[in-house]
Amino acid sequence: MMRFARLPNPGRSRRIVFQFEGEPIEAQEGDTVATALLAASAGATRTTAVSGSARGAYCMMGVCFECLVEVDGIPNRQGCLVAVTEGMSVRRQAGPAVVLEDAP
Amino acid sequence: MSAVRDLVIVGAGPAGLAAAAEAHDHELDVLMLDEQPEPGGQIYRSVARVAERRPADVSFLGADYAHGATLVDAASGIDRRQGATVWQIGPAAKDGTREVIWSQDGRAQRVSAHAVLIATGAMERPVPIPGWTLPGVTTVGAIQVSLKQAAIYPTGRLVIAGSGPLPLLLAEQLRAARIPVAAILDTTPPGRLTAAMAHLPLAAVGAPDTLRKGLTLLRARDRSGIPVWQNVSGLRAEAGPDGSVTAVRFRTSSGADERVECDVLALHEGVVPNPQLTRLVGAEHRWHEAQRCFHPVTDPWGETTAAGVFVAGDGGGILGARAAEGSGRLAALAVAHRLERLNESALEFWATRWQMRRLGERALRRLLDALYPAPDWIAAPDDDAIVCRCEEVTAAQLRSVAGHAAGPNQAKAYLRCGMGPCQGRLCGLTVTEMIARVQGKTPAQTGYYRIRAPIKPVTVDELASLSEETAA
Numbered sequence: 001m002m003r004f005a006r007l008p009n010p011g012r013s014r015r016i017v018f019q020f021e022g023e024p025i026e027a028q029e030g031d032t033v034a035t036a037l038l039a040a041s042a043g044a045t046r047t048t049a050v051s052g053s054a055r056g057a058y059c060m061m062g063v064c065f066e067c068l069v070e071v072d073g074i075p076n077r078q079g080c081l082v083a084v085t086e087g088m089s090v091r092r093q094a095g096p097a098v099v100l101e102d103a104p
Numbered sequence: 105m106s107a108v109r110d111l112v113i114v115g116a117g118p119a120g121l122a123a124a125a126e127a128h129d130h131e132l133d134v135l136m137l138d139e140q141p142e143p144g145g146q147i148y149r150s151v152a153r154v155a156e157r158r159p160a161d162v163s164f165l166g167a168d169y170a171h172g173a174t175l176v177d178a179a180s181g182i183d184r185r186q187g188a189t190v191w192q193i194g195p196a197a198k199d200g201t202r203e204v205i206w207s208q209d210g211r212a213q214r215v216s217a218h219a220v221l222i223a224t225g226a227m228e229r230p231v232p233i234p235g236w237t238l239p240g241v242t243t244v245g246a247i248q249v250s251l252k253q254a255a256i257y258p259t260g261r262l263v264i265a266g267s268g269p270l271p272l273l274l275a276e277q278l279r280a281a282r283i284p285v286a287a288i289l290d291t292t293p294p295g296r297l298t299a300a301m302a303h304l305p306l307a308a309v310g311a312p313d314t315l316r317k318g319l320t321l322l323r324a325r326d327r328s329g330i331p332v333w334q335n336v337s338g339l340r341a342e343a344g345p346d347g348s349v350t351a352v353r354f355r356t357s358s359g360a361d362e363r364v365e366c367d368v369l370a371l372h373e374g375v376v377p378n379p380q381l382t383r384l385v386g387a388e389h390r391w392h393e394a395q396r397c398f399h400p401v402t403d404p405w406g407e408t409t410a411a412g413v414f415v416a417g418d419g420g421g422i423l424g425a426r427a428a429e430g431s432g433r434l435a436a437l438a439v440a441h442r443l444e445r446l447n448e449s450a451l452e453f454w455a456t457r458w459q460m461r462r463l464g465e466r467a468l469r470r471l472l473d474a475l476y477p478a479p480d481w482i483a484a485p486d487d488d489a490i491v492c493r494c495e496e497v498t499a500a501q502l503r504s505v506a507g508h509a510a511g512p513n514q515a516k517a518y519l520r521c522g523m524g525p526c527q528g529r530l531c532g533l534t535v536t537e538m539i540a541r542v543q544g545k546t547p548a549q550t551g552y553y554r555i556r557a558p559i560k561p562v563t564v565d566e567l568a569s570l571s572e573e574t575a576a
């Protein structure tokens with residue numbers, strides 16, 4: 001099971017709290033969604049559109065698209081490129097996109 | 105409507121930052137766009153903040169990392185936008201300018217520029233082994249940038265599998281930070297030292313400091329007490345009951361099958377240019393045999409065959425961070441000259457130092473290319489290995505069409521490989537090489553995916569919001 005921790009560091013990095021799947025997660029200033037989720041050992045962050053298999057962050061530099069998550073209701077965000085902000089709501093991206101019903 | 109910019113630089117790594125500083129010195133009107141939240145690229149990831157807020161961490165990340173802060177500082181005078189993802193560079197207009205379009209904070213903006221510098225650097229070469237899509241399988245670069253940016257590290261059993269200078273550097277940084285490594289599986293094939301010796305004299309003259317650093321890293325790894333397996337091949341990542349990686353299987357130098365348990369497996373088989381933007385503008389690319397990847401064709405200043413579009417840094421061919429600074433400076437000088445801010449003799453004067461540096465680094469790179477060639481199995485994945493991670497296309501599926509597909513683009517039409525969100529970044533080279541192998545052609549004859557805008561996913565809202573550039 002992949003687990004990550006943060007180096008003990010007095011530093012001067014501000015704490016940030018955001019929501020992952022509705023649960024509060026503590027992050028640090030300078031975190032992206034992807035590093036914050038790794039630090040929290042949140043495990044897989046999406047399931048694929050084709051087979052539904054679980055994926056976790058792979059490249060951490062914006063090229064692999066494995067850390068795709070839903071941020072504040074917008075899907076397909078690259079977690080490794082989005083800076084975490086206070087109160088942000090992040091969800092796992094599950095399987096293929098679903099077309100919304102037409103508005104009446 | 106905003107004025108036409110002199111130069112738009114895409115990417116705030118060593119090449120982009122050095123180009124920005126040089127362009128600023130010659131009073132060019134520069135806009136720098138970088139998709140990361142902070143400047144530095146991958147090698148100097150988050151360096152300015154780390155130096156200020158976590159100075160203790162700079163000691164284990166090393167002096168070469170700390171150097172990045174001076175680059176960020178030198179480029180501080182220009183208009184730089186972070187979190188700005190460029191997804192289109194348009195064709196040249198009648199006056200030679202090009203339109204650059206990017207998204208930032210959910211809004212799309214565009215600007216025209218006399219010149220565009222692509223400084224989007226390198227990415228790690230795809231390593232299509234069975235199980236590389238399992239959670240817990242990642243890359244050496246990913247572990248390293250996470251350590252830089254957020255001081256995070258894997259607490260379980262970390263196995264590093266691969267070849268090249270980066271695994272050596274990471275092993276040393278982890279040692280200095282007292283983070284344990286369970287094992288190193290070195291995939292460098294045997295006999296490379298002999299092959300590389302011919303390049304040693306020029307490398308020793310051209311880049312003595314980097315060479316010395318490399319030897320120190322090698323010695324440090326061998327003294328670290330970490331179990332090191334040499335000449336490893338046949339890597340397979342194995343899933344545990346929870347669906348994430350639990351072990352890696354491999355073949356040893358003597359041909360025996362081995363298995364090492366791990367919680368995180370970090371792969372690395374060298375770096376290759378991130379090809380999206382140079383492909384998007386239709387620049388000509390050439391296959392580089394020693395680096396086993398395509399390079400955009402450029403003139404000595406970095407201008408591609410797409411007029412007015414320059415490339416600097418590892419995106420133009422792998423030469424490393426020090427050379428990237430040089431090529432960034434040279435591209436900026438060429439643009440300043442073209443826009444008549446610099447006469448011919450001043451151009452030559454300012455360019456000499458950076459040309460010399462690049463020559464030295466090129467000599468070192470020939471040595472590294474010979475020492476750490478991409479292994480041949482990169483082009484011959486096991487049948488059950490996933491080649492295209494996004495669309496989950498296996499090597500067996502690709503082989504079944506490789507004989508009759510006209511090229512990578514037709515394979516894409518048959519199988520959807522390269523059609524997922526990563527747009528072929530993580531399968532393009534594998535698909536080219538596998539088709540070439542089946543058809544008995546060269547990668548150059550086989551070609552590459554056609555890359556089109558938008559090169560990053562864009563929402564309809566963003567498209568609708570497209571406006572002229574507004575102030576940051």
